[in-house]
Amino acid sequence: MRVKCEICGNNVDTGAGNYIFANGIHQHKKCPHKSKLSPEEIKDRKELTDAIQWVSIKWDASLNWPLITKQIKVLLEKGYNYQDQLYALKWLVNKDDKFWGYGRVEKFIEHAMHYKEQENKLKETQQKQVSNVEEKHTGDLRDKIFQSSKPELFI
Numbered sequence: 232m233r234v235k236c237e238i239c240g241n242n243v244d245t246g247a248g249n250y251i252f253a254n255g256i257h258q259h260k261k262c263p264h265k266s267k268l269s270p271e272e273i274k275d276r277k278e279l280t281d282a283i284q285w286v287s288i289k290w291d292a293s294l295n296w297p298l299i300t301k302q303i304k305v306l307l308e309k310g311y312n313y314q315d316q317l318y319a320l321k322w323l324v325n326k327d328d329k330f331w332g333y334g335r336v337e338k339f340i341e342h343a344m345h346y347k348e349q350e351n352k353l354k355e356t357q358q359k360q361v362s363n364v365e366e367k368h369t370g371d372l373r374d375k376i377f378q379s380s381k382p383e384l385f386i
């Protein structure tokens with residue numbers, strides 16, 4: 232698979248020997264490693280691992296961190312960032328009312344992202360409706376003030 236090296240911007244073949252995936256970054260082996268995650272990514276990663284820890288304690292699941300780290304990395308490589316993964320984890324845990332292991336996140340993240348998209352669309356629609364309602368109320372109030380000779384608001 233050909234991807235863009237995120238350091239130099241040229242294409243790199245993921246099957247080639249000069250390719251590495253390091254710290255969530257596709258790059259040539261020779262290009263300087265971006266060794267540090269951005270503060271944002273560190274925060275997001277911590278939030279995700281905290282959540283994994285929390286759900287495993289709550290549902291008494293054993294944690295295999297080397298495996299989970301690998302699973303997180305695979306998902307990053309597929310383009311799901313930490314926030315996407317956290318969303319999928321929460322979505323699954325709420326849906327299942329149990330934590331069945333991170334493998335389920337790996338398996339169902341696409342479903343979760345689909346759900347998230349729907350949810351965002353719904354939120355947008357609701358926001359539009361709310362602002363329509365607000366607009367209507369403001370309009371009503373304006374009408375009241377201007378139509379009444381003695382606006383009750385000012386009595």
Ligand SMILES: [Zn+2]
Pocket residue numbers: 236237238239240241258259262
């Ligand atoms: Zn490069």
